[in-house]
Amino acid sequence: MKKTSTLSKLYLTVILLVMYLPIFYLIYYSFSSGDTMDGFRHFSWTHYQALFADTRMISIVLNTIIIALLAATLATAIGTSGALLIERIKRRTLRQNVLVLNNILMVSPDVIIGASFLIFFTFLGIKLGFWSVLLSHIAFCIPIVVLMVLPKVKELPQSLTDAAYDLGATRWQAFSQVTIPGIMDGIKAGFFMALTYSLDDFAVTFFVTGNGFSTLSVEIYSRARQGIDLEINALSTVMFLVSLLLVYVYYRFSVKPSSKGGVVK
Amino acid sequence: MAILKFEGVKKQFGDNVILKDINFEIEEGKFYTILGPSGSGKTTILRLIAGFDYPNGGSIYFAGKQINQLPANQRQVNTVFQDYALFPNLNVFENIAFGLRLKRMKKKEIQLRVQEALALVHLAGYAHRELDELSGGQKQRVAIARAIVNRPKVLLLDEALSALDHKLRKEMQSELRQLQRQLGITFIFVTHDQEEALAMSDQIMIINEGLIEQSGSPVDIYDEPLNHFVADFIGESNIIPATMVRDFAVAINGKEFICVDAGITPGEQVEVVLRPEDLDITTVEKGKLTATVDSQLFRGVDYQIMVHDTDGHEWKINSIHKTTVGKQIGITFDPEDIHVMRKNETQAEFDARLESYQGVEA
Known part of the structure; x- marks a missing residue:
């Protein structure tokens, strides 16, 4: 392998520094004993103690995680079936149009989606809270899952399902033992993408959370408006570590099996 | 008794007619090859036998029962696919055991049958390999093992050797032939490679544009092609216009030659085939x-x-x-090197004519 040139090394270092500096700045002050980020006093766990004593914050974190897990799971189920059905559409133009409709949801601004959900839920008389947040999260996660799963469905050769039938499988057996394992990489990727989208969504959630229910991003936003509290820094640090763990898990379980098909044993 | 029979089978996709009128009988325990250029409909015939597609007309009989609409998973037929179609998430053992597991066979029995199948394709000891540790030829063998482990009445092979290199293909040809004799089950092999067809088959069916042009043993087809297409498609040939003079005499370029064909009206315009190696x-x-x-x-x-x-x-x-x-x-050249072909003669007419002057033969 060619050695990376000094210039490109420098470039990478600068970019990574610029990207991660604010986060490390935040993390750094989470260990300060002071109440503001004006200057670092001395090391302490105060803000972490405050965070873990803050039951409202803990319950909001749990809410966020529950919403994310539920939304990602359901969106994965719906999105995967969607991708399989889209691939079955025989007419090219119709299939293209369905895909365009799917992609519009991906690119349209969250604020507009959030506002339209708000109008939709109030029109139907659905009380804003857990269910409205969950429903809207599922809705904006589905297109992501479809996009992640569809290429895998396309790659899956027809002969694989034919082979399953040939060996005596019923439709369900062929589906569960051949089709699903065949597109599993896409399903996993879709699930993790949906999970992260749901976890960090602010705009849509902001519109559809009612009184008494909140997710982390909305809560942090409303607290930050009242002045910076270093408890937020502590929370951010914890979340950063959790994300790190998630990324690790994702690469461990999702990327590795797909690279197995390559040259490396 | 014929294990498999096609009667006036038609198949079309939309307006695209693939099979026009296919009639044949397949006997038990023989090696058949369906040979034709790409787009001739040969793979479609295989898919109809396997049950992946259903015919639009005519009947398919399996062991005397009509199976036109019988789903693939209920047919006693297994297929070796062109791209092998091995399940990438399963290892060699699990791929081969797939069909047996669906039949809820006992673990011990599965173990035994898989080992036996692996030994038949010369892959004993490969049971616990992953697929990406195998070469193309080995994958091909796994695909064959996965099909024969179910002990089908008929084994279908769809261009099964086309992805292999020349040397390996030759090797697999003789191995397949040997395997077929050993197992005694009917093989139906689809290919566009005439050399492969001649080398392996008991019977060849030549198909073109959705119709069977000729069927017979490799020697029959090579020595007595029925028409211009078959003569041109099988082997190399010189096809020369000629005129029939009388029985056992044909004129090329106005010069008379003795031949071994008869039963044709004197003066009829015909074509003669002379193989390049006979000249x-x-x-x-x-x-x-x-x-x-x-x-x-x-x-x-x-x-x-x-x-x-x-x-x-x-x-x-x-x-x-x-x-x-x-x-x-x-x-x-010798008189027996000349083969006279009449225009638009069907196989039945040809056979009848042959019998009329040769007595009972073939």
Whole structure:
């Protein structure tokens, strides 16, 4: 392998520094004993103690995680079936149009989606809270899952399902033992993408959370408006570590099996 | 009794007619090859037998029962796919055991059957390999093992060797042939490679544009092609227009030659087939036809020599002896080297004509 040139090394270092500096700045002050980020006093766990004593914050974190897990799971189920059905559409133009409709949801601004959900839920008389947040999260996660799963469905050769039938499988057996394992990489990727989208969504959630229910991003936003509290820094640090763990898990379980098909044993 | 029978089978996709009228019978325990150019409908026939597609007309019988609409998973037929279609998430053992597990066979029995199948394809000891540790040829063997482990009545092979390199393909040809004899089950092999078909089959069916052009043993088809298409498609050939003079005599370029064909109206316009390897180069005086050498190509085993005769017909001659470009030569051949083809003669008519002057044969 060619050695990376000094210039490109420098470039990478600068970019990574610029990207991660604010986060490390935040993390750094989470260990300060002071109440503001004006200057670092001395090391302490105060803000972490405050965070873990803050039951409202803990319950909001749990809410966020529950919403994310539920939304990602359901969106994965719906999105995967969607991708399989889209691939079955025989007419090219119709299939293209369905895909365009799917992609519009991906690119349209969250604020507009959030506002339209708000109008939709109030029109139907659905009380804003857990269910409205969950429903809207599922809705904006589905297109992501479809996009992640569809290429895998396309790659899956027809002969694989034919082979399953040939060996005596019923439709369900062929589906569960051949089709699903065949597109599993896409399903996993879709699930993790949906999970992260749901976890960090602010705009849509902001519109559809009612009184008494909140997710982390909305809560942090409303607290930050009242002045910076270093408890937020502590929370951010914890979340950063959790994300790190998630990324690790994702690469461990999702990327590795797909690279197995390559040259490396 | 025929294990498999097609009766007037038609198949079309939308307006695209693939099979027009397919009739044949397949006997138990033989090696059949469906041979045809790409797009001729040969793979469609296989898919109809396997049950991946259903016919639009006619009937398919399996062991005497009509199976037109019987789903693939209920047929006693297994397929070896062109792209192998091995399940990437399963290892060698699990791929082969797939069909047996669906039948809820006992673990011990599965173990035994898989080992047996692996031994048959010379892959004993590979059971716990992952698929990406296998070469193309080994994957091919796994695909065959996965099919035969279910002990089907008929094994279908769809262009099964086309992805292998030349040497491996030759090896697999003889192995497949041996496997078929060993198992005694019917093999139906689809290919566009005529050499492969001639080497392996008991019976060949030549298909073109959704119709069967000719079926018979490799020797029959090679020596007595029914029409221009078959003569051209199987092997190399010189197809020359001619006129029938009387029984056992045909005129090429106005010159009369003795042949072994009869039963054709005198004066009828026919075509004669002469295989390049049956033609010999001699001196102009000894030759039956006089020709000039146009080109000469060394091919390892022989020379391919292109000549044109005094009437302007092109001839292809395969000879182990060298000649000189531009030289005048004589072409000679034996009466039995000439095969006369009538235009638009069906196989039944051909067989009847053959019987009329040869007595009972073939």
